[in-house]
Amino acid sequence: MNRPGLQLLLQTSSLVVGFMVWVILSSLMPFISNDIHLNSGDIALITAAPVILGSLLRVPIGYWTNRFGARILFFISFIVLLFPVYYVSKANSMADLMIGGLLIGVGGAVFSVGVTSLPKYYPKEKHGFVNGIYGAGNIGTAIISFAAPVVANLYGWRITVNLFLILLVAFALFNFLFGDRKEPKVNTPLMEQIKGVYRNSTLWFLCLFYFITFGAFVAFTIYLPNFLVNHFELDKVDAGMRTAGFIAIATILRPVGGWLGDKINAFFILMLVFFGLTFSGFLLSFTPSLTIYTIGCLAVAICSGIGNGAVFKLVPMYFSKQAGIVNGIVAAMGGLGGFFPPIVLTILFDWTGHYAIGFMALSEFSLASLILVIWMYYKERLFVADNVLNNTAAGLILTDPKGKITRINPAFTAVTGYTEEEVIGKTPGVLRSGKHHKSFYDHMWKNIMEKGFWQGEIWNKRKNGETYLELLTISAIKNEAGEVKYYAGMFNDLSRSDV
Known part of the structure; x- marks a missing residue:
């Protein structure tokens, strides 16, 4: 394979170009709507149109990337984008903008490649x-939200759109020449990969999380420019700069979210993210002043940026063998998360005269996600505990405070011959060999009560009647109040020659 650093630079730069094209309509909409008559509903549909294809195509593009490599996918995508970009520059109606905008969605779909x-x-x-x-x-x-209004002020929006043709041709050539021709390929059939993951609840939880975090990012990106002009009567360039600031913050914090997921725990990071989004949506629902609205938007930028990075830390952790298809599905749901909010906000505003219900929905969805993340965090900890218990070479036995067996591991069965069904609910007395006097056990439990543990050699009996010597450690497991909740016994068979 080619140098990782070169591929990271090339693919990240290619994504920059793809995303610049993806939001070209929303960034220039204040100029386009002056030239082509559009109502608020038309604007919402046109700015959301690129998100549709940009979301749905992420699934097959993730699969094709695994099969053909990033070099081919980026090259073909940029060649394809030449046609809708040129078409939009000649648009004279809402239908032209919808058709061109839909196909421009390819620019957002390339996210699945990298x-x-x-x-x-x-x-x-x-x-x-x-x-x-x-x-x-x-x-x-962010670059296009800041630069496009400036260039459009000087040369008009049609020339601004045409400038992207040069950029697309250049990056198509860069990928063709410098992309990795030897990237490892995965040729597992698409349906086989889908069947392997679609029943996994973790996939759909990750989809929901990215639907919220990336969806909020996309929604605010395409919604802010026109909203700031119409609602707060800001200058078009000023609105573009504020939108660019929102995007820049979210973008800079995305690798921070991924890094925190690597260093700390992605679930813990997502807890903070969804708590912040819950508060932000609640704040924005009160239709505040520009200052308070800015604070709310900045909080959304911070949380969505960190959240986007943290979610994609979890994808390869759970789905290393199906990364292509899962990346595509999760990324598609994130894109769709940006499609619906601008349309819903516009409809709600037409009905009610404010955006409160829409922003409150963001708050409630984030709160639900927060609860799910907390549940997944503790589920993951239980999963790790179960794996440790089941894969430990030493025999393990867990009893309640009254001495009734509640759990054993496979090593216990291998040593004693007793299965889980045969010992659950009974006491460890089923293993007694009869070689120890009552005083031995009295001394053992005196140590456990006073010190919290006991360790020593003990003769026990297998299910087949054979006695064996084991090294046993018994520990009292207490809660925060100091009450014993379980007794855990760990033992090794000393009578076997391989121990």
């Missing part, structure tokens, strides 16, 4: 940070 390709070049402990760096290609939306 998140599928780049982890092949780096170890797992760096996947969160690497995907965060790549995801920082979101900065393309």
